Amino acid sequence: MPEAAADLWLGGRLRLTQPPRGAHRAGTDAVLLAALLPPEPGAVVCDVGASSGAVGLAVALRSPRCRVVLVDRDPELAAYARRNAEANGLSSRTTVIEADVLAPGLRRHADGLTPGLADLLLTNPPYFEPGRHRPSPVAAKAGAHTFSDGGLADWMRCCVDLLRPQGRLGLIHRADHLPACLDALRGRFGALAIRPVHAKPDQPAIRILVSGVKGSRAPLRLLPPVILHTDGGQFTAHAAALNEGRGWVDASGESA
Known part of the structure; x- marks a missing residue:
């Protein structure tokens, strides 16, 4: 791994070493996903497509009783x-699994992605399927943004397998991909x-945050939006708090 200075996340509470600039690096999407669903005490939280661990480690730091x-x-x-x-002193509550989410089930299970592993699963899947856009010339960034094979339905098949019954899912995706989600x-x-x-109050949505419960039959809800910036370009109070590791995407949620 190339040596790199650590980025300071969550108001400096989380030190995150990432690949060099030019490759895919965690940003606002990861901040939002990590703050989407507060885990129950003692929960196992699985970050699928974790990259350098930003989402899962942010959750671990904010929720000291989860794994x-x-x-x-x-x-x-x-x-x-x-x-x-x-x-960040989180090794005792963190497991890293090297496994291909899109591999056949027997292979995934052998690599440690066992059924019912997680109470809460968070994921930021690749945004594009092969042939649907022009991939980045940077291999690491292309791999993060574009499925090498399979697609979103195959990715979600693994996610549902990893969750226990009634386990919760949280994902972030491009707003224009809501039908596919x-x-x-x-x-x-x-x-x-x-x-x-x-991004701003008068602009179209750029992302969607989606949560759900495995096996539930409860109806869909469309919730109020998250606004990232004011008209002047500054973070809104809500977005600033999330970037500092305070509160949750649901502004009525309990602060961490």
């Missing part, structure tokens, strides 16, 4: 995740809650 499992198929990224867990979740999750994310 986290970080999943990535890239050995170099898994090494970053292990380094970050150790650097609903298709991939149909028949697998209920109690779906969709929250759009807007």
Whole structure:
């Protein structure tokens, strides 16, 4: 792994070493996903597609009674995740699994992705399927943004397998991919809650935050949006708090 200065996350509470600039690096999407669903005490939280561990480690830091499992198929990224867990004193509550989410079930299970592993699963899947856009010339960034094979439905098949019955799912995706997300979740999750994310109040949504419960039959809800910036370009009070590791995406949630 190339040596790099650690980024300071959550108001400096989390030190995160990431791949060099130019590769995929955790940013606002990871902040939002990590703050989406507060885990129950003692819960096992699985971060699928964890990269250097930003989402799962942020949850572990904010929720000291949970355990986290970080999943990535890239050995170099898994090494970053292990380094970050150790650097932040979270190794005792963190497991890093190198496994391909899109591999056949028997292979996934043998690699440690066992059924019913998690109470809460958080994921930021690749945004594009092969042939649907022009991938980045940077291999690491292309791998984070584009499925090498399979697609979102295959990714979600692994996620539902990893969750225990009635386990909770949280994901972030591009706003224009909402129909594909609903298709991939149909028949697998209920109690779906969709929250759009807007860069500014008068602009279209750029992301969606989706949560659901495995096996639930409860109806879908469309929730109020998250607004990231004021018209002047500053973080809104809510977005600033999330970046500092305070509160949750649901502004009525209990602060961490």
